[in-house]
Amino acid sequence: MIELRHVTKIYPNATKGLNDINLTIQEGEFVAIVGLSGAGKSTLLRSINRLHDISEGEIIINGHSITKAKGQKLRLIRRNIGMIFQSFNLVKRSSVIRNVLAGRVGYHSTLRTLTGRFPKLDIELAFEALSRVNIAEKAYSRADELSGGQQQRVAIARVLAQEAKIILADEPVASLDPLTTKQVMDDLKKINLELGITTIVNLHFIDLARTYATRIIGLRAGEVVFDGPVSEATDERFAEIYGRPLGQDELLDEAVV
Numbered sequence: 001m002i003e004l005r006h007v008t009k010i011y012p013n014a015t016k017g018l019n020d021i022n023l024t025i026q027e028g029e030f031v032a033i034v035g036l037s038g039a040g041k042s043t044l045l046r047s048i049n050r051l052h053d054i055s056e057g058e059i060i061i062n063g064h065s066i067t068k069a070k071g072q073k074l075r076l077i078r079r080n081i082g083m084i085f086q087s088f089n090l091v092k093r094s095s096v097i098r099n100v101l102a103g104r105v106g107y108h109s110t111l112r113t114l115t116g117r118f119p120k121l122d123i124e125l126a127f128e129a130l131s132r133v134n135i136a137e138k139a140y141s142r143a144d145e146l147s148g149g150q151q152q153r154v155a156i157a158r159v160l161a162q163e164a165k166i167i168l169a170d171e172p173v174a175s176l177d178p179l180t181t182k183q184v185m186d187d188l189k190k191i192n193l194e195l196g197i198t199t200i201v202n203l204h205f206i207d208l209a210r211t212y213a214t215r216i217i218g219l220r221a222g223e224v225v226f227d228g229p230v231s232e233a234t235d236e237r238f239a240e241i242y243g244r245p246l247g248q249d250e251l252l253d254e255a256v257v
Contacts, residue, residue, distance in 0.1 A: 001027055002048060002166065002198070007057035009043050017043035018054070019222040028196045030189065032203050032213035036242055040222040041202040045168045048200070049081040050074070061166070079106035082159025084169040088151040092144035096135070096154050099143050100126040103162030122161070129160035133187050149180030156187055167191070169201040173208070185212050206238050
């Protein structure tokens with residue numbers, strides 16, 4: 001379970017990124033966060049794993065405050081939270097398998113991870129993760145030899161090898177073509193259903209949110225303006241979230257989804 005209690009984030013320039021956010025996300029949910037650029041989507045996601053420190057409030061992960069955690073306790077909480085970025089965040093000159101094994105660094109000493117000497121079990125986990133996203137044959141290719149969609153699947157495999165209980169995906173398909181977008185979103189949904197991993201995804205396209213999520217949270221100017229099941233996410237409610245009628249920029253070709 002993830003709980004956000006009166007979470008506010010104020011940046012040094014006095015911009016309020018989040019304003020008194022109160023949310024509870026249950027284990028195993030697939031949640032899409034939608035809203036305009038600058039609405040606070042990335043700030044919210046990055047606050048959950050403390051890539052951003054919040055200004056007020058508290059965030060609880062499975063009964064433990066990540067807001068107050070320090071040192072080893074913070075490391076242990078973060079070990080259960082996998083992050084997927086729009087830009088893939090891979091070491092491009094390194095092999096695919098080494099990028100996936102990076103998900104295991106939280107389980108080992110700094111010396112072991114620097115030398116790259118991962119135990120056999122870790123290597124088996126990495127190959128299993130690559131197989132789950134259907135790119136095991138690319139294990140020894142360099143990451144920069146892969147297409148954008150393949151690189152994003154490597155990033156997904158990395159969080160699987162990490163054995164994360166929560167996946168946070170920040171606009172994971174924003175730089176992908178429609179067909180590849182479907183493949184990546186299908187992978188995330190399958191992992192959510194088969195492994196029960198709580199998945200929170202920032203999305204720009206509302207059709208994707210409706211197709212893949214079980215719950216949609218709408219942000220506007222750092223505040224929650226909608227929180228409900230997909231069945232309640234009508235065009236009218238989306239227009240309220242975006243502050244204007246829906247345009248083509250928020251819609252994806254229905255043939256793709």
